[in-house]
Amino acid sequence: MIFRTDIETNILYKDTCMNIREGTAAMQDIELEQAVEVLLAHTTPVAETERVPLLDAVGRVAAEDVRAGFDNPPFDRSPLDGYTFAAASTRGASAENPVTLRVVGEECAGDFFDGVVGAGECVRIMTGGAIPKGCDCVVRQEDVREDGEQIHVPFTSEPYENYCYAGEDIKKGTVLIRQGQCIRAAHLAVLASEGYGDVLVRRRVRVAVASTGDELLQPGQSLRPGKIYNSNLYLLAGRLKELGAEVTVVGSVPDDVERAASVIASYADKVDVFLTSGGVSVGKKDIMHGVVPALGAERLFWRVCMKPGAPAIAYTRGKMLGIALSGNPFAAYATFELMARAALAHLAGETEVTRPRRRAVLADAFPKACPGRRFLRARIEADGRVSLPDQHESGSLFSAAGCDAFVDVPAGTKPLAAGTEVEVVIL
Structure with missing residues (x-):
């Protein structure tokens, strides 16, 4: 050398x-x-690039667009524990004159009722269960009276009440993660829900x-x-x-x-x-x-x-x-x-390379004038205001440990009073 x-x-x-x-x-x-x-x-x-298992992909940057291969959920499903049937079966039902439906099956998440539910019939269904053919609504189990192999429904149900449609969350072909996006934990869940076990990353x-x-x-x-x-x-x-x-x-x-x-x-x-x-x-x-x-x-x-x-x-x-x-x-x-x-x-390979900014109001005063552009360490509070620590010297790091933002103060700014609107760089 x-x-x-x-x-x-x-x-x-x-x-x-x-x-x-x-x-x-x-x-x-x-x-x-x-x-x-x-x-x-x-x-x-x-x-x-390299292809890595999902759990190794957190913090990595996607090297390609990844699309949904199927509707998600892949079938119409129940959002709660209860009973599913055709809403028309309860037409005219009331507390004084409940409708009685015969229980013809039970379905838990992961099961599949391979039949057609007819008029006057229902299926016991658990959260996440696929809604059988012939059914178009779900009622909570606590809203009906159970009586052995039948239930009594004291109200008229509406079609598609408590009903989750196939593809309600993700439609087939939807881009799940784009090339250049930094992969987070939520992305892993979405990819896993579509059956992906690995992902191509830079x-x-x-x-x-x-x-x-x-x-x-x-x-x-x-x-x-x-x-x-x-x-x-x-x-x-x-x-x-x-x-x-x-x-x-x-x-x-x-x-x-x-x-x-x-x-x-x-x-x-x-x-x-x-x-x-x-x-x-x-x-x-x-x-x-x-x-x-x-x-x-x-x-x-x-x-x-x-x-x-x-x-x-x-x-x-x-x-x-x-x-x-x-x-x-x-x-x-x-x-x-x-x-x-x-x-x-x-x-x-990230597509977004600079930090996001927004306007916010100072919770504290900054008593010094800023002849040149200055960045103040800051913390965004629960109420949306921005608080400032006491220490702002270049050699002081301890006061930055709890900060999650910078206040961007333009050159030529006079001392800042509490309540002043400022521009904040979010870290």
């Missing part, structure tokens, strides 16, 4: 950082939406994840002065697994351009995405500015016009996409959810 020499890399790294600090053309400040567009333009959905997106920084310790090691635990690695790896990716945990990468580039390069032909946190600002040890050219990679952009998470780098090395996020925990989380997640969804 060929890398630039130490001298070339160091000069390139110093020049890059100097250009960034001095605000020359090398710095690329772009809007979040533009950053997402750039990532989508430089990624192609994985082509490989292979999982392969992602390597690492954190940069000489200050990082792994959980379980003794905490030492000046050191912190590598929490970002667990945040990103855990989130990737929740989203269905095939995750390779690289661990911590030292603050050394050549060593970091060597690690990342070793995965270029193995993963679709290399995701890192840290090393993207303008400090002495923000190495990712030097790592990208040392890799011989194409830098797509640096800095996104948002807070938190502005210092982010995207690059490509061959077919591998690299995304370098801030080392601040919540900044990394925000940029991952709002930017990187879209690229991952696109790679996975």
Whole structure:
């Protein structure tokens, strides 16, 4: 594997950082939406597919449309425990003058009454049982008086009362799941109800994840002065697994351009995405500015016009996409959810790659002005309002643990009062 020499890399790294600090053309400040567009333009959905059992399909992306092969339910059926008969048999019935019907059979779910029910006859039927020929209604067992081999019906029944039609839930030919949909548990039930035991899905997106920084310790090691635990690695790896990716945990990468580039390069032909946190600002040890050219990679952009998470780098090395996020925990989380997640969804073959948005009312005030675009961690309450935690600093992650949304605050916004209508990104 060929890398630039130490001298070339160091000069390139110093020049890059100097250009960034001095605000020359090398710095690329772009809007979040533009950053997402750039990532989508430089990624192609994985082509490989595999057929997996239904229970292994949760979180996977369907590789083809799947249609219903038959009406569901496949027969007219009863929605309750009771008796089924022809409604005309009870014409004129009342509490004072009930109609008596003879019980000619019993049918549980899974049974089939292979006969025709005539006038003045009925069949005892359980929930889910197929309604026999000659019957067009069902009455609850508690609404009639049972008397050995007959029942007394004290009212006139209506045709198709308590009656479930064949195909009432799903018509033959209905698309059960579309290509590009992420498969959820409810989809499994629908597919199973149509007799499917497996489904064709795209292979999982392969992602390597690492954190940069000489200050990082792994959980379980003794905490030492000046050191912190590598929490970002667990945040990103855990989130990737929740989203269905095939995750390779690289661990911590030292603050050394050549060593970091060597690690990342070793995965270029193995993963679709290399995701890192840290090393993207303008400090002495923000190495990712030097790592990208040392890799011989194409830098797509640096800095996104948002807070938190502005210092982010995207690059490509061959077919591998690299995304370098801030080392601040919540900044990394925000940029991952709002930017990187879209690229991952696109790679996975999903048709919907951005998060849904809606308008909501703030339950709490936010006392600070926002000169630049800002995303506030938030929680959607049962009443539909949006509550805000007390902590919003980039380095604070604990307050985000119970959040399920971001409030998108436009640049130039004054402090927000409780009751203000805002735009919310749902995670």
